Amino acid sequence: MYALVDCNNFFVSCERAFQPQLEGKPVVVLSNNDGCVVSRSNESKAMGIAMCTPFYKVRHLVESGKLYARSSNYALYGDLSARVMSILADSVPRIEVYSIDEAFLVMDGIAEDRTVEICRELVARIRKWVGIPVSIGVAKTKTLAKVASHFAKKYPGYHGVCMIDSEEKRRKALSLTPIREVWGIGRKNVVKMKDAGISTAADFVERPQPWVYENFMLQGTRTWNELRGIPCVAEELPDKRKSICTSRSFADMLSDRQELAAKIADFAAQCAGKLRKEKTVAGKVTVFLWTNRFRDDLEQYYPSATICLPVAANNTQEIVAAAMHGMNMVYRDGYLYKKAGVIVDDISDADSVQPLMFGFDMEQRLRQDALSAVMDQINSDASLAGACRYAHGGGVRLASQSPGRFADGIRSDFRSGHYTTDFQDLIKVR
DNA sequence: TCTGGGGTCCTAGGACCC
DNA sequence: TCTGGGGTCCTAGGACCC
Numbered sequence: 294m295y296a297l298v299d300c301n302n303f304f305v306s307c308e309r310a311f312q313p314q315l316e317g318k319p320v321v322v323l324s325n326n327d328g329c330v331v332s333r334s335n336e337s338k339a340m341g342i343a344m345c346t347p348f349y350k351v352r353h354l355v356e357s358g359k360l361y362a363r364s365s366n367y368a369l370y371g372d373l374s375a376r377v378m379s380i381l382a383d384s385v386p387r388i389e390v391y392s393i394d395e396a397f398l399v400m401d402g403i404a405e406d407r408t409v410e411i412c413r414e415l416v417a418r419i420r421k422w423v424g425i426p427v428s429i430g431v432a433k434t435k436t437l438a439k440v441a442s443h444f445a446k447k448y449p450g451y452h453g454v455c456m457i458d459s460e461e462k463r464r465k466a467l468s469l470t471p472i473r474e475v476w477g478i479g480r481k482n483v484v485k486m487k488d489a490g491i492s493t494a495a496d497f498v499e500r501p502q503p504w505v506y507e508n509f510m511l512q513g514t515r516t517w518n519e520l521r522g523i524p525c526v527a528e529e530l531p532d533k534r535k536s537i538c539t540s541r542s543f544a545d546m547l548s549d550r551q552e553l554a555a556k557i558a559d560f561a562a563q564c565a566g567k568l569r570k571e572k573t574v575a576g577k578v579t580v581f582l583w584t585n586r587f588r589d590d591l592e593q594y595y596p597s598a599t600i601c602l603p604v605a606a607n608n609t610q611e612i613v614a615a616a617m618h619g620m621n622m623v624y625r626d627g628y629l630y631k632k633a634g635v636i637v638d639d640i641s642d643a644d645s646v647q648p649l650m651f652g653f654d655m656e657q658r659l660r661q662d663a664l665s666a667v668m669d670q671i672n673s674d675a676s677l678a679g680a681c682r683y684a685h686g687g688g689v690r691l692a693s694q695s696p697g698r699f700a701d702g703i704r705s706d707f708r709s710g711h712y713t714t715d716f717q718d719l720i721k722v723r
Numbered sequence: 724t725c726t727g728g729g730g731t732c733c734t735a736g737g738a739c740c741c
Numbered sequence: 742t743c744t745g746g747g748g749t750c751c752t753a754g755g756a757c758c759c
Contacts, residue, residue, distance in 0.1 A: 303741095324745035331741095331745070349743035365745085392741045392748095479739045511751070512739080531749090538747055587744055634746085704743095 294405065294431055296398040296412055297438040298381060301426040301446060303394035304332035307373050308363045310424035311712045320361045323348050326542045327364055327704045364705035372713040376423045384415055389529070397435060409454050416453040431456035432463075435526045436519035439476040440466050440494065467520060468495040477516040482509060494520055533571055533640065539563040540634020544704040546585055547630045553582070554620050555695040556702075560635040561616035562694055568607035568637060569669060574646055576605040576639030578612055580619030585631035596623035604653055605639065605646055608665040612637065613691055
């Protein structure tokens, strides 16, 4: 059996954990740049605020005191997520962390008649120790566990845990589940399903397999099997990422080449840092620029350029240099850029790099790697990094990067404290 | 008019997820 | 005025090969 543990309204719950005055109130958490609503409390859902609503459409509710907004605070959410995951990991033989707020527990070796009881204990423990409410769905496949978790979340009678452990329950659950709520059925396929007369998960599983394959191919057939109780979704989730992306929207559109180049350098440096942290290297660096797609009155331009490195790297200098090259290839004067980013691809283990390449300057590579290592060391040392941060606003970095903090030029008007990771913020709470 | 057949590999783009 | 960010997987189709 799989148990899916899903944190309820996760970002909102994290904010509430340190601001109990938000309990019982309609709260939303906004995306980067305060752009959209990305997490809603039950109260704000009840007000009819949809996921991904642009913030400007509900700003008046915040200003009139009917809604509470917070800017996203990933340092806080990441830290609370790690605490939840560590409680889960200590409680069952194996867990697969699926996202910042979800994990699958593999319930091997746990008696089925004790499963619900064990899960209820977990719900209580996470609530008590971390302050985060969670729901748990249990079933034979991951897709059915997702279905079960929806019921656990929706109906208080389940006390946070719903288990689908019989044919009868499975059928009942599927007939009550709209097809759009099924894991793996997205917007496009919902339209196709509707056209084919399918509105619930039960309607879908009744269709013959050849028909499913013909219309929804491999992915659809997997979902179909999973809903019938036959596991098809891969067991192991890869532990290392295959691509890493750092991108941001800007509060104000940028047109200046130097300013944009400095942002690109920042994004590239972030990517390089993430690679080093995972002990991986990338063979490709992609730069992309976006104009403002919502401004019909402005010329649009969405270029991208990919640079292949001669030998995969993870030092800041090389990744930034490649990104600068890409930037120079695609940048055009006269456009107003709203968003930009850097993607590193073709990722492999750092210790598997093959340096024996004719004409490649290995000495230089070693010097650059050493420099990045020293920069990481300085930036992670509390006292040194503190001194740099206060002196310059963002630690040690390349001269091509922006002079200020990474987040400069990105809107975040409602940010709460970094309660669990910043001592000063913790003091404020106390 | 007619102009092979069969493979593999790579990439871009689409769909989906949270 | 104001509209997020970061991933994965699959597929079609092009390039290339013999």
